[in-house]
Amino acid sequence: MLRTGDEYRDSIRDGREVYIDGELVADVPSHPAFKPIVDLRARIYDMAHEDAHREVMAYADPASGESNTISYKLPREKQDWHDKARWVDAVMREMGGVAIRIGDETVGEMWSLYDGSDVLDEVDPRFSANIAAHIERVVQGDIFHVSANTDPKGDRSKRPQDQDPDMLLHLVKETDAGIVVRGAKYETAAAYANQAFVKPTIANWGDDKLSDYALGFICDMGAPGLKHICRTGFADSKKPEDYPITTRFDEVDTLLIFDDVLVPWENVLFYRHTRAASFIRGTLHRYSAYPFVLRVLYLADMMIGTALFNCRQTGLENNPAVREKLAVLAGWREGINAHLTASIAMAEESPKGLLMPNQSLLYTGRVHAISNYPAMAHIARELCGGQICVTPDFATFQAPATKPWMDKFYTVNENWTAEDRRRLLAFGRDLLNSDYAGHRTTFELFAQSPPFAHLNAVYNNFDFENALDFVQKCAGLSDKVRG
Ligand SMILES: Cc1cc2nc3c(=O)[nH]c(=O)nc-3n(C[C@H](O)[C@H](O)[C@H](O)COP(=O)(O)OP(=O)(O)OC[C@H]3O[C@@H](n4cnc5c(N)ncnc54)[C@H](O)[C@@H]3O)c2cc1C
Structure with missing residues (x-):
């Protein structure tokens, strides 16, 4: 129904x-x-x-x-x-x-x-x-x-x-x-x-x-x-x-x-x-970590889109140092995408015959997404510049006494009117700087259990045997070391 x-x-x-x-x-x-x-x-x-x-x-x-x-x-x-x-x-x-x-x-x-x-x-x-x-x-x-x-x-x-x-x-x-x-x-x-x-x-x-x-x-x-x-x-x-x-x-x-x-x-x-x-x-999170991490992919796209629009409108996109920062954001985003994609490509059968995302890839993806979240938000904040926090409010852009000044200083070029620049800066502020942006960062950190539990899930689901086998072989260790 x-x-x-x-x-x-x-x-x-x-x-x-x-x-x-x-x-x-x-x-x-x-x-x-x-x-x-x-x-x-x-x-x-x-x-x-x-x-x-x-x-x-x-x-x-x-x-x-x-x-x-x-x-x-x-x-x-x-x-x-x-x-x-x-x-x-x-x-x-x-x-x-x-x-x-x-x-x-x-x-x-x-x-x-x-x-x-x-x-x-x-x-x-x-x-x-x-x-x-x-x-x-x-x-x-x-x-x-x-x-x-x-x-x-x-x-x-x-x-x-x-x-x-x-x-x-x-x-x-x-x-x-x-x-x-x-x-x-x-x-x-x-x-x-x-x-x-x-x-x-x-x-x-x-x-x-x-x-x-x-x-x-x-x-x-x-x-x-x-x-x-x-x-x-x-x-x-x-x-x-x-x-x-x-x-x-x-x-x-x-x-x-x-x-x-x-x-x-x-x-x-x-x-x-x-x-x-x-x-x-x-x-607990063997299935639900997938949609939780998937949400971070969308938050990453919001950060990238906001930062890139800001760099484009101010003519900064071709600056190599700016491109490097955008590339770091893209690397984080694609790391999340890769973990999610691979976790389904290599999905595992559960004890009751359901299909679980590959547990090791899903939980390591969750750590990648969440542990890097604050640093990535900070790069996006940096790329948006200080104007996201100093720009006056919508009412100021409308009021007869202040509107001409807002139009003058917020019209960037023929493509970016003052209203579009104001909208982008307001969106960036709400994404990265507002009360709710801070709340969301803490939500990502804790709402699907705290970070130590995320790492514990990685420890419990990663196949350590493969690494032990390889080192045993490379270092020529006897079978006794495996207990
Ligand atoms: C915005 C938001 C939404 C939430 N929504 C939900 C929800 O819908 N449902 C729900 O059930 N919960 C929800 N939570 C609660 C969330 O699961 C808890 O905040 C989280 O489990 C941590 O518990 P705590 O806040 O009591 O921190 P504490 O248990 O006090 O832990 C604080 C810190 O102490 C350290 N620590 C504590 N215990 C250990 C340990 N055993 N090993 C190592 N380090 C440790 C860690 O650094 C930890 O981050 C939400 C939290 C937030 C912030």
């Missing part, structure tokens, strides 16, 4: 308790902090119904004949991944920008758990049936699905039991209807999504005492007892002419409080199960 944008808007009018700037939000879809991003998400739903986009956005389910979104289709062959990349491309171009947490980038976390069905069966076969049912439900219902991993955590030198136990989400009690949980999670897009896959944060699951914290479940974002306490929005305090990205793409993050929330049994994926917690932490 394919939802419409309005069906999505109605689905989040479910009485959920959302706070922002200390106030209870009466209607999420129309609140100025949420409206721009809700409208974008709604637009994606509507695209799938339009002739111009239908073929890229949806596929016919062979069993039911229903049209479903390509973004949630289980990947079984390489073409599925190419189709998903086309879906992302169509969405980014239609939106005219980059939104990250729109469902396709988080749904794969459930596929990872599906791969661990054998682990889930160790405790209770109901749980592996539950994950299979939820994967199907998201596809059939076109549900906006997001991700909740990170607890406030508190003092890491203390065990959770030795401080406020709510610092990590935990089991309160079991009932006939389900489990009752308490704690909190940080979660992008929670306030305007339908559901989240809630799971434990990174922890040492060797300690059985933590078992009340080893919980995985699907949580309805309108469930009684949930409180969405959102950070201040960027979008509603700025003018669109001056902040064209901030005012459209602010993906509001939430501190999601679970104040004794009942999770029905059919939504429980594992509980009191430290091995399942370890499994999901070790495999």
Whole structure:
């Protein structure tokens, strides 16, 4: 089934308790902090119904004949991944920008758990049936699905039991209807999504005492007892002419409080199960890292395009030192492209027969994309020059007393009018220098786990044996060194 944008808007009018700037939000879809991003998400739903986009956005389910979104289709062959990349491309171009947490980038976390069905069966076969049912439900219902991993955590030198136990989400009690949980999670897009896959944060699951914290479940974002306490929005305090990205793409993050929330049994994926917690932490991003890294490709194109337009309009493009900087940006961009392309070309079968991007290439690509992100943004900032931060606002370009001066000093040549130069500089500022640009840099660093976890994923998936074999051969080492 394919939802419409309005069906999505109605689905989040479910009485959920959302706070922002200390106030209870009466209607999420129309609140100025949420409206721009809700409208974008709604637009994606509507695209799938339009002739111009239908073929890229949806596929016919062979069993039911229903049209479903390509973004949630289980990947079984390489073409599925190419189709998903086309879906992302169509969405980014239609939106005219980059939104990250729109469902396709988080749904794969459930596929990872599906791969661990054998682990889930160790405790209770109901749980592996539950994950299979939820994967199907998201596809059939076109549900906006997001991700909740990170607890406030508190003092890491203390065990959770030795401080406020709510610092990590935990089991309160079991009932006939389900489990009752308490704690909190940080979660992008929670306030305007339908559901989240809630799971434990990174922890040492060797300690059985933590078992009340080893919980995985699907949580309805309108469930009684949930409180969405959102950070201040960027979008509603700025003018669109001056902040064209901030005012459209602010993906509001939430501190999601679970104040004794009942999770029905059919939504429980594992509980009191430290091995399942370890499994999901070790495999969580095996699919979802692909769309996450793919977004950085689009951010790279935005940096390159903005920097190059600026160099062209000011006649700097042919300067060799400027070209070198553009080449560094291109090298970063193509490094991301190469990792993504190769990860599909050399894709691997998962334990449950799905097709995973090649894990080593995908995770090394994630490190390449994210660890270089701040340095590349800085090169783009440098190439845009200081005018991105000293240029007056749109109102100044319009006001009768100042307009002639703005026209005089911002008209660069016959091709670049003052208005186009102003637009490019405003866009560059919002991409690289604004509050939201800084926020996005931190998002890229942390939102799909912190950098140390990215490196840990590389360590766990790189084939070190090949290098050991080669050195053993080259150095003439005996077989004993391999233990
Ligand atoms: C904009 C944004 C959006 C986010 N969206 C989501 C979301 O949708 N869902 C979600 O679940 N989470 C989300 N997060 C949370 C994100 O996953 C966490 O920020 C991240 O996991 C790090 O946790 P922390 O912030 O508590 O940092 P801390 O755990 O306090 O870590 C801070 C730093 O300490 C060091 N450190 C900590 N522990 C270790 C360790 N074991 N080994 C080595 N070094 C360590 C590292 O340098 C680390 O970066 C988001 C974060 C941001 C900034």
